Amino acid sequence: MLKLFDLAGADSQRRFSPYCWRIRMALAHKGLDVETIAWRFGDKDVIAPSGQGKVPVLVHGEKWLHESWDIAQYLEDTFSDRPSLFGGPQGRALSKLYSNYGDVISGQVVRFVLVDILNHLHETDKAYFRESREQRFGATLEQVVADREQKLQGFRDSLHPLRMTLKTQPYFGGASPLYADYAIFGVFQWARCISPFQLLTQDDPIAQWRDRLLQAFNGLAASAPGYDLET
Numbered sequence: 071m072l073k074l075f076d077l078a079g080a081d082s083q084r085r086f087s088p089y090c091w092r093i094r095m096a097l098a099h100k101g102l103d104v105e106t107i108a109w110r111f112g113d114k115d116v117i118a119p120s121g122q123g124k125v126p127v128l129v130h131g132e133k134w135l136h137e138s139w140d141i142a143q144y145l146e147d148t149f150s151d152r153p154s155l156f157g158g159p160q161g162r163a164l165s166k167l168y169s170n171y172g173d174v175i176s177g178q179v180v181r182f183v184l185v186d187i188l189n190h191l192h193e194t195d196k197a198y199f200r201e202s203r204e205q206r207f208g209a210t211l212e213q214v215v216a217d218r219e220q221k222l223q224g225f226r227d228s229l230h231p232l233r234m235t236l237k238t239q240p241y242f243g244g245a246s247p248l249y250a251d252y253a254i255f256g257v258f259q260w261a262r263c264i265s266p267f268q269l270l271t272q273d274d275p276i277a278q279w280r281d282r283l284l285q286a287f288n289g290l291a292a293s294a295p296g297y298d299l300e301t
């Protein structure tokens with residue numbers, strides 16, 4: 071009944087979009103079964119009914135949905151008898167901040183993993199990826215990641231608000247995870263699926279939170295092909 075177009079690499083099991091992972095986790099939270107369809111950058115035609123060219127795209131009956139935040143709203147409203155993704159209207163409003171902040175972190179993380187992404191792409195996607203991203207960054211992919219070791223501490227420091235929160239509660243949602251958690255987690259899961267680069271140290275409360283979410287829903291995220299994390 072539900073189908074998700076999910077970004078994949080050369081190996082169709084390697085699913086690595088931060089935004090698709092948000093929705094994979096949200097669907098699991100709602101206890102909804104979904105057929106995930108490996109999608110590559112060149113497959114714009116198959117998602118054309120959504121009216122745009124990016125994933126996640128969720129198909130529910132006749133409806134074609136896109137934009138991770140809009141899909142989360144749809145799931146919450148359509149499957150309102152299932153566990154809430156937001157914990158009520160106030161939580162929904164607050165979750166928007168986490169979604170936007172996840173986008174910001176995604177913009178930081180891409181500068182560490184850009185070449186690793188390229189290396190995992192299907193041959194048919196590589197030229198498009200290089201050209202579109204080099205245009206976006208105004209530099210070669212290799213130049214963008216060249217100073218990643220030097221940038222790492224600054225990145226870790228920038229996550230301090232998350233760290234402070236997770237020192238005193240297991241999830242942003244409190245005792246159990248909500249969409250706010252998945253919106254940020256998607257970014258770390260993306261990195262784990264595509265790159266051996268260790269973004270976090272294991273003693274970081276953010277890494278421990280990531281580990282809890284990797285194990286959630288019978289290890290949905292942990293069982294996805296990716297790299298081992300430092301322990």
Ligand SMILES: N[C@@H](CCC(=O)N[C@@H](CS)C(=O)NCC(=O)O)C(=O)O
Pocket residue numbers: 077086087088089111123124125126136137138139202
């Ligand atoms: N704001 C969108 C972002 C979606 C997005 O950027 N998806 C990427 C994959 S991670 C994509 O499909 N890009 C297609 C392309 O670059 O051609 C969301 O939250 O869903």
